[in-house]
Amino acid sequence: MVKKGKVYFKDMFAGIITETENGYAFYYDENYINDSGAKALSQTMPLRKEPYESSTLLPFFDGLIPEGWLLDIAENTWKIKPNDRMGLLLNFCQNCIGAISIIKDETEQIK
Numbered sequence: 001m002v003k004k005g006k007v008y009f010k011d012m013f014a015g016i017i018t019e020t021e022n023g024y025a026f027y028y029d030e031n032y033i034n035d036s037g038a039k040a041l042s043q044t045m046p047l048r049k050e051p052y053e054s055s056t057l058l059p060f061f062d063g064l065i066p067e068g069w070l071l072d073i074a075e076n077t078w079k080i081k082p083n084d085r086m087g088l089l090l091n092f093c094q095n096c097i098g099a100i101s102i103i104k105d106e107t108e109q110i111k
Contacts, residue, residue: 003086004105005093009041017102019086023055041100057085064093064100 003019007026012035015028026045032038033047040046042060052058065088066074074080080087093102 003090005086005090005102006105007041008101008103009039010099012038014038014041016105017058017061017086017089019057023053024057024061024086025051025053026058026061027051057089061085061089061102064096064102065089066092 005017007014007017009032012032013029014032015026017026018024028047028049030049033049038047045052045058045060056062062085065071065085070092071082071088074088074092075082078091080091082088089102090104093100094104095101
């Protein structure tokens with residue numbers, strides 16, 4: 001099953017992050033890239049058409065996941081395992097502190 005999340009920078013749709021059996025990928029949305037106000041999500045992920053791919057969750061996104069007592073709440077309340085990084089990202093990062101939000105894309109889940 002592929003898990004997907006819509007990534008927003010402030011209120012602008014910036015791209016899609018996916019998890020597959022092979023790892024993770026983030027794709028900037030073409031309309032976002034072409035927007036004059038578009039900004040890179042991080043210095044390590046400048047705007048480009050090619051996807052960012054990794055066998056582990058990309059460090060920028062992994063850094064958005066809470067740690068410590070807040071991570072413990074996720075484990076106990078939502079029964080999300082700490083090694084399910086995409087599950088944590090999709091459940092915790094809808095209202096991140098800062099400009100980034102990630103909304104679970106349930107309409108495009110692939111089994």
